[in-house]
Amino acid sequence: MFSTLCAIGLVIGLFWWLAPMAITDLGWPLISGALLLSVIISLLVSRYLTRDLARSLSALEVGLLNFKDNDFSVHIPLQGGGQLRALASLFNESAEVLRRERQYIYQRELLLDKVIQSSPNVMLLLDDQQRVIYANDAARHLFNQGIRIEGLKLTELLKGLSEELAIALNNPKGGLFTLACETEDSEDETWHLSRGRFLLNGQYHHLILLKQMTRELNRQEVAVWKKVIRIISHELNNSVAPIASMVKSGRKITAPLEDPKLKLIFDTIEDRTSHLSQFIFNYARFAKLPLPKKSRVDWARLTEQLAQHYGFTLEGELPPESGYFDVIQIEQVLLNLLKNAHESGSTVDEISLRITTSVLSDGVSGVIIEVKDAGTGMSPEVLTQALLPFYSTKHSGTGLGLALCREIIEAHDGRISLHNRADAGLMVKLWLPNDERD
Known part of the structure; x- marks a missing residue:
């Protein structure tokens, strides 16, 4: 606006300066030429005075086009007068805020996608x-x-x-x-x-x-069983303890009588209370299983310790990498499985143990442990219930052996399954993770 007013003022000034010449011999041609010259000069002056404004508007236009394309990395130079510099500074501040907001949204979306994919x-x-x-x-x-x-x-x-x-x-x-x-x-x-x-x-x-939901429902079912076991164990202990104390007192009181019938009665009561105490202890151990304390375990040493209790044939080579689990709990599981294999009627040569490495589809590394026997196997009905607490096909079984194995394996984030072999016998398959991500 200022440059335009200057150009108009220049034209008017030249017109009044040249007006007296119009009556002379020079006439209107001179005036016309002067006016044309003044217009050219005013345009040059206007262009010179508005060069900063044109540059600023051009930079602002480029920046807004980048905003339209979701590119907030543009930064326009600060130039020109006070208002132009203020406008450029406001644009740069807005671009910086948009950059930070976009980076925050991108990181949040990346984190959300990582969580969903995992x-x-x-x-x-x-x-x-x-x-x-x-x-x-x-x-x-x-x-x-x-x-x-x-x-x-x-x-x-x-x-x-x-x-x-x-x-x-x-x-x-x-x-x-x-x-x-x-x-x-x-x-x-x-x-x-x-x-x-x-x-x-x-x-x-x-x-x-x-x-x-299979594992979650199984855990809820086991949790209910554990609660029932704790209640029953508490009540039984409250009854067994005074009975055992009364037996000891009765022995001392009746000792001078030396009656063989009383001795037989006290022996029978003491034997049954001892058996009941051991029975309660086994169930309480299942109900109060501690969390696994994982550490690196040498496979060769573990198999040697197992062979000292129950004989078996080791199939294949042991994994080169050590295992990562609670050695006491997993040893208890394997001893229980080997004991069941021996009780299946199989000979020592027909019982085998195999340990191999495994990698799941999601990249988690682990090991597969297989215990095989050559017994009669299990019927489909027994296979579906064998891992449940209190279920047993043995006359004197408590129904906690395989249930305890399952509880230990799942506490290690592993899996246990039972399979009838094609020829004869049963195979118990364990999968355990072999990494240290807890």
Whole structure:
């Protein structure tokens, strides 16, 4: 505005200066030339005076175009007068704030994606046409063996899967459902399905969450058993302790009588109370199993210690890397399994132990321990209940041996399973993680 006013003033000044010449011989041609010259001079002056404004506006235009493309890294120079410098400074401050906000959002989204991808729960995000627009790693492994499934329709994912899973996913309501085991030796899996629906960018999206509940339900079941055991053990101990004390007092009082019948009675009561105390101790040990204290364990030394109690044949080579577990608890598990193998009627040569390394699909390294015998095996009904507390096929069994093994293995974040062998006998398979991520 200032430069324009200067140019207009220059033109008017030249006009009044040259006006008296209009009546002379020079006339209007001179005036016209003077006016043209004044216009050219005013344009040059205007361009000189507005060069900073043009540069600032050009830089601001480039910066705004970068903002439009979500690029907040631009920084315009501070130049020109006070208002131009203030405008450029305000633009740079705004760009810095937007950069920080974008970096914060990016890091938060990266962390959220890492958590979702690491989750064992299956997560699917579908659009209104039932097409997958997002899936985590657990979903890719469940539906497509780890291969990306984004862009596929839900109907395409369900092809080749179990009928129970297809029915559950096609059901508009969530809830618990059970997937039948693929083999007779495996355990049925319980899953929980939940659904959600929300509006995003003007379109409805559908969120499907699948959670494996088998281990959680098993833990809840064992927790109930443990509570029952603690209550029963407490009540029995309150009765057994005074009975044992009264037997000792009765022996002292009746000692001068030297009656063999009284001695037989006291011996019988003492024997049964001792047996009941040991019985209570075994159950209490199951109910109060301590957390594992993991450490590095040499496989050769462990197998040598096991062989001192129960004979077996070691199949294959031992893993080169040491194991990582509570050696006392795992030794107790293996001794119990080897004891069961010997009680199955198998000879020492028919009982074997095999330890191999294993890597899961998610990259977790571990070991597989297999204890095999050549006995009669187990019926399908027994296989489904053998790991439950109090279940036993032995006449004098407490039903805690395999249940205790299961509790110890799952406390190590491992798994235990029972399998009838193809020819004859039973195989107990253990999987234990071999890393130090607790």
